[in-house]
Amino acid sequence: MRKKLLLVSSAITFTIILSLIGYIVILYAGDYVIDEKKLVMNSATKLVNEDGELISKLYLENRDLVLIDEIPEHVQNAFIAVEDTRFYQHHGIDVRSILRALYKDIIAGSKVEGGSTITQQLAKNVFLTNDKTWLRKTKEVIISINLEKEYSKSKLLEMYLNRIYFGHGAYGIQSASKLYFNKDANELTVEEGALLAGIPKAPSTYSPISNLEKAKARRDLIINLMANRGYLTPEEAVRFEGKTVQLDIHQQSSNPSLMTYIDMVFDEAKSVYGLSNEELLRGGYTITVPLNREVQDIAYQLFQDPSYFPGTDENAEGSFVLLDNKTGGVLAAIGGRNYVQKGLNRVLVNRQPGSTLKPLAVFGPALDEGKFEPYSMLVDKKLTYGDYEPKNYNNVYKDEITMYDALLESSNAPAVWMLDQLGIDTGKKYLSKSGISIPDSGLSIALGGLEEGISPMDMAKAYRAFASNGNIIQPHVISRIVDRNEKIVGEASLEEKDVFSKQTAWYMTRMLEGVVDVGTARSGNYSGALAGKTGTTNFPAKEGTIKDAWFVGYTPSVVGAVWMGYDRSDVNHYLEHGSSYPTKLMKDILEKSSLPKEVAFTIPTDVTELEPPIRLSDVDDLTAGISFRPLGLFTVSLQWTPSQDERVQYHIYKKADKTDELIATVEGQGEYELENTNIFSLPSFYIVPYNPQTDEEGSASNIVRPDFFSKH
Numbered sequence: 001m002r003k004k005l006l007l008v009s010s011a012i013t014f015t016i017i018l019s020l021i022g023y024i025v026i027l028y029a030g031d032y033v034i035d036e037k038k039l040v041m042n043s044a045t046k047l048v049n050e051d052g053e054l055i056s057k058l059y060l061e062n063r064d065l066v067l068i069d070e071i072p073e074h075v076q077n078a079f080i081a082v083e084d085t086r087f088y089q090h091h092g093i094d095v096r097s098i099l100r101a102l103y104k105d106i107i108a109g110s111k112v113e114g115g116s117t118i119t120q121q122l123a124k125n126v127f128l129t130n131d132k133t134w135l136r137k138t139k140e141v142i143i144s145i146n147l148e149k150e151y152s153k154s155k156l157l158e159m160y161l162n163r164i165y166f167g168h169g170a171y172g173i174q175s176a177s178k179l180y181f182n183k184d185a186n187e188l189t190v191e192e193g194a195l196l197a198g199i200p201k202a203p204s205t206y207s208p209i210s211n212l213e214k215a216k217a218r219r220d221l222i223i224n225l226m227a228n229r230g231y232l233t234p235e236e237a238v239r240f241e242g243k244t245v246q247l248d249i250h251q252q253s254s255n256p257s258l259m260t261y262i263d264m265v266f267d268e269a270k271s272v273y274g275l276s277n278e279e280l281l282r283g284g285y286t287i288t289v290p291l292n293r294e295v296q297d298i299a300y301q302l303f304q305d306p307s308y309f310p311g312t313d314e315n316a317e318g319s320f321v322l323l324d325n326k327t328g329g330v331l332a333a334i335g336g337r338n339y340v341q342k343g344l345n346r347v348l349v350n351r352q353p354g355s356t357l358k359p360l361a362v363f364g365p366a367l368d369e370g371k372f373e374p375y376s377m378l379v380d381k382k383l384t385y386g387d388y389e390p391k392n393y394n395n396v397y398k399d400e401i402t403m404y405d406a407l408l409e410s411s412n413a414p415a416v417w418m419l420d421q422l423g424i425d426t427g428k429k430y431l432s433k434s435g436i437s438i439p440d441s442g443l444s445i446a447l448g449g450l451e452e453g454i455s456p457m458d459m460a461k462a463y464r465a466f467a468s469n470g471n472i473i474q475p476h477v478i479s480r481i482v483d484r485n486e487k488i489v490g491e492a493s494l495e496e497k498d499v500f501s502k503q504t505a506w507y508m509t510r511m512l513e514g515v516v517d518v519g520t521a522r523s524g525n526y527s528g529a530l531a532g533k534t535g536t537t538n539f540p541a542k543e544g545t546i547k548d549a550w551f552v553g554y555t556p557s558v559v560g561a562v563w564m565g566y567d568r569s570d571v572n573h574y575l576e577h578g579s580s581y582p583t584k585l586m587k588d589i590l591e592k593s594s595l596p597k598e599v600a601f602t603i604p605t606d607v608t609e610l611e612p613p614i615r616l617s618d619v620d621d622l623t624a625g626i627s628f629r630p631l632g633l634f635t636v637s638l639q640w641t642p643s644q645d646e647r648v649q650y651h652i653y654k655k656a657d658k659t660d661e662l663i664a665t666v667e668g669q670g671e672y673e674l675e676n677t678n679i680f681s682l683p684s685f686y687i688v689p690y691n692p693q694t695d696e697e698g699s700a701s702n703i704v705r706p707d708f709f710s711k712h
Contacts, residue, residue, distance in 0.1 A: 039126060041065065041163055043284030043484060044175070047265065049291060050479065056258055058265075060281045063171035064178070065484060068158035070186045071173060075193030076157060077231040082197050082222045084118040085229055088153055092119045092144035119144045122160045166196065167203030167210075168251065180208060182250035191240045194226065195219040208245055216245050257300035260335035260345060261291055264477045273481060273490045284484035289477055290329025295322060295593045302592075303337045308585045309564060310577035317567055318582070319346035320589070321456050321475075322560035325464060327494060328473035331558060344567070350453035351563050354535030354579075355410045355520075356552045357448035359508055360462050362419045363407055365430040368504040371422060374511060374610055375402045375693040378414035385443055390416040393536075402694055404613050407511050408519035410534065412447055419446040433499045434462035434472060448535055456561040459552045462499075463561070466508045466531070467554040469604055470500035503607045510610040512553070513601070521551060524584030528597030530555055532586075534579035539569050546575035551583040555590065556598040562586045614647050616689040616698035624685055624706035626677065634677045636706045638685055642670035648689055651697065655684040665690070682706055 044059035068076070080087045086094050094117050116124065123143035147156060166176035176196050177185040188196070198218035199206045208215035220241045227237035265287060269275040275283070299320050302308060309316040320334040335345035366372040380401040382391065390412045397413060406414040419427050420443055427445055431438060436458055440450050457475060465472045473496050481489040500508070512531035515521045520534045532553020539547040547569045552561040562582035566573045575581075590597075603609060622640045638652065646668030654661045666672050672687075684705040689698035 039159065041159075041172075042282035043172075045280050045283060045285040045287060047262070047287050047289050047291075049293065050288060052288075055289065055291060055293060056255070056262065058262065058281055060278075061171040062169045062175050063162065063284075064174040065162050065172065065284060066158075066174045066185050068154045068161075070184075071158075071161060072186060072188055072193065074190045074226075074231070075173070075185070075188050075196070076161075077226055077229075078190075078193045078197035078222055079157075079161065080118070081225040081229045081231060082201075083121070084116075085225075087118050087157070090117060090119075092146075092148035093117060093141050116140070117144065118160050119147055119156055122156060122163065123147060125163055164200045165203055166199045167207040178250055180247055180249065182248040190226075190232070190236075191219065191223065191243050191245075194222040194240070195245060197222050208247055209249060212245060219245070256339075257297050259341050259343075260333045260339050260347065261289070261296065261330070261477060263335070263342060263345060264330070264333060264347075265289060268476065268478050269481070272476075272478070275481075275489070285489065286482050287478055288480040290324055290327065290331060290479050291477075292322075292331040292593075292595070295332040295589065295595065296334075298592050299332050299334050299589050302585060302588060303334050308581055308588075309337070310575050310581050311566065312573055312576060315566070315573070316564065316575065317346060318562065318564040318585075319349070319456050320560065320562050320585075321347045321460050322558050322589075323460050323464060323475055325467045325554065325557055325559055327479075327492070328461075328464070328475045329479060329492070330475055330477045332560075333477070346563065346567075347457050348455050350455050351550075351565065352450060352453045352537040352548045353448040353459060354537045354548060354550055355412075355415075355448060356459060356533045356535030356550045356561075357450075357454070358407065358410070358415050358446060359466065359512065359533055360434055360436070361427040361431055362415050362422065362446050363403060363511070364466070364500050364504055364508055365427050366403070366418055366422050367507055368430070368500050369422065369426060372403055372418065374404050374507050375613065377401070377694055377696070378403055378406055379417045380406070380411060380414045381417075382413060383417065385416070385420060388416075388443055390443070390447060400696075402613070404511055404514065407533075408514050410515075410520045415446045416443050419443055430499065431462075433497070434465060435474075435497075436462055448537065456552075456563045459550075460559050460561040463532075463552050463554055464559045465499040466505050466512065467556070467559050468496075468505070469502045470498060470505040471496040472499055473497070502604050506604060506607045507610050509601055514613075516553065520579065521553070521583045523580035524587035526587040526591050526597075528555055528590070529600050530587070530590070531601070532583075534583055536578040539574045541569075542571055542574060546578050549575055549577075549579045549582050551579060551586045553586060555595075556601050557596050558590075560586060611647075611693070614645055614691045614693050615643075616648065616691055616696075617643055618699050619650075619687055619689060619701035622685075622687055622701040622704050624704040626679065626682070626706040633675070634679050636674040636677045636682075636685070638672045638674075638687070638704070640670050640687060640701065642668065643689070647692065649692055651688045651690050653686050653688065653700075655686070655703065677706075 041063060042061045043063045043065045044057040046057055047055040049055055120140050123140050127143055162172040165171055168179060170176045170179040173196065174185045177183055177188055181192055195208060195215060198215065204210060206215050206218050223232065223237050223240050226232045227234055266277050266280060269280050270277065303318060306314055309318060317336055319336060321330060322332045323329065324331055333347050335347050377400045380398045382397055392412050401411060401414050424441060424443065424445060436454055438450055438452065461472055461475050474493060476492040478492060480491045483489055509531050512533055516530045516532055521532050530553055532551055535550035536546055537548040539545040547565055549564045562585050564582050565575060619640045622638060625637045627635055627637065649665055649667045651662055652664040652672050654663050664672060682705060684703050686703045687701045
């Protein structure tokens with residue numbers, strides 16, 4: 001008997017020692033197996049606007065992480081009731097469940113039941129595959145025990161609820177709550193929590209979107225389990241089971257209008273903040289973007305309208321970008337009419353800018369260097385510069401033209417002449433200050449004839465100097481990035497760089513307003529203040545056809561560029577019309593949006609206003625009479641219809657045998673009197689309108705000789 005007891009005692013002791021050794025091995029093996037980096041879950045990156053409103057989500061797995069404190073206790077209880085009722089009692093494995101599962105496996109002769117705890121499910125999902133083998137089960141137990149050793153129950157439940165899949169691309173309780181009920185997890189009711197708790201067992205089967213009846217039946221089963229476990233009273237269970245399933249589906253759909261912008265976010269996150277595309281898709285960042293969703297959608301819709309694109313077929317392309325003048329933030333971007341994800345973003349592709357470059361390379365620098373004024377007279381002749389002979393597009397030359405009118409009419413000859421006077425290096429210096437670097441070194445720069453071209457983004461960036469007191473700012477699509485722990489990763493720089501003086505910027509704005517009002521950019525309608533410049537480049541392989549068409553312009557609050565053309569022009573693919581089309585498209589985008597439509601640009605302090613141009617009109621109704629006045633003897637009176645512009649002056653000329661004599665100048669009037677006239681030698685007279693802005697005379701009027709019978 002004693003020997004038998006000794007054997008039993010030895011066996012028990014051996015079993016205890018073996019169990020202790022096994023447990024120690026499990027602990028140390030667990031430390032070897034667990035890679036805590038795998039516990040870091042992929043979570044969706046959110047794009048939000050400046051007001052914090054969600055625009056889109058970027059993800060490998062659509063998951064928004066939440067803390068356990070943000071998940072209502074009744075929701076936690078629903079999952080515990082159905083998945084692991086002894087969750088708070090065991091230490092990673094539930095012996096009772098394992099024995100029950102083992103018994104069923106032996107009876108069936110194969111692995112048929114898991115008996116896994118929530119901790120084991122977490123271990124399996126994070127570290128292991130889904131195969132049902134004894135080795136995998138052993139690893140699962142090892143990892144589970146060590147997870148329980150390292151983390152609290154609440155933390156394990158938090159990780160589990162954030163990781164599990166709920167169907168339709170939703171991972172984690174927060175994304176599931178948003179998907180099925182369009183609310184945050186902390187707002188879930190008891191019956192909603194029970195419905196979600198029923199989905200992970202078989203998401204395709206128990207999804208209320210796919211199978212509402214099965215989803216409700218499983219929800220009611222879980223409500224009953226909650227009552228059995230003491231989480232609900234029988235009365236509460238009956239009440240909750242009697243409720244219908246109230247869904248508010250909120251699926252994140254792919255929006256093609258956002259593709260260009262999202263790709264630009266990916267690119268900027270990588271180039272500026274060092275975040276790879278994969279990191280952005282899994283890191284759970286919150287990215288604030290300056291996107292104006294309304295403008296983006298309007299631009300996208302108009303880009304689908306073929307009537308805006310005057311190509312030889314339906315494949316004519318285009319791009320559009322709009323910046324906030326104050327911050328440089330990209331409000332909208334369209335990389336092409338049928339842009340595809342990670343495709344050719346034409347906002348960033350260099351194109352021949354044509355005459356849109358004139359303000360940046362010629363007119364602006366000429367003003368800033370103090371060599372010309374807005375109403376300075378430029379040579380408008382067909383001249384040759386070595387092998388280069390620029391021509392006006394209409395083959396009309398006026399000998400002389402003001403800078404203002406040369407810009408208004410987009411005349412080529414005076415622009416080249418002025419760059420020749422200014423110096424090519426000076427023009428390139430200002431382009432470089434604007435952020436534009438070109439290898440070209442010829443006078444063709446004046447007309448935008450470049451080797452490599454300039455992108456719409458760079459053109460909009462450069463024109464911002466005219467809209468903002470001569471300063472440029474780096475455009476950005478990311479205003480701010482914070483990580484999942486609310487730590488700031490980076491913010492856009494709002495540092496400005498000087499290009500032109502404030503005075504030059506204001507003069508250019510006034511002149512470019514004229515281009516829009518009565519010049520080459522008058523096509524289309526916009527009810528607010530707008531300044532800008534058109535640009536057209538010819539397709540040399542076929543006479544009279546267009547390769548690139550542009551409009552670059554700005555309001556007091558935004559600056560943008562539109563380009564049109566083909567990715568590759570050939571004899572069958574070209575534009576049949578020029579810059580009037582991108583001009584109209586830009587105006588329509590602005591007009592249809594709710595962006596501010598300021599009625600006028602605000603003149604900055606400490607600048608001189610630019611008067612509107614004086615336009616001379618011919619005088620053909622000059623009359624002359626003579627009258628007798630006491631003490632004045634005979635007085636000659638000249639009269640004519642004056643211009644409505646009271647700034648126009650009139651030179652009064654008296655005819656003579658050799659040289660006509662300028663006898664007087666009047667301003668803003670239609671009459672002149674000459675006293676003490678010798679009636680026995682009456683001369684003839686004529687007048688000539690005079691522009692004091694340009695020191696230029698107009699055409700002479702009709703010639704008159706006074707007599708006593710003239711009536712005024």
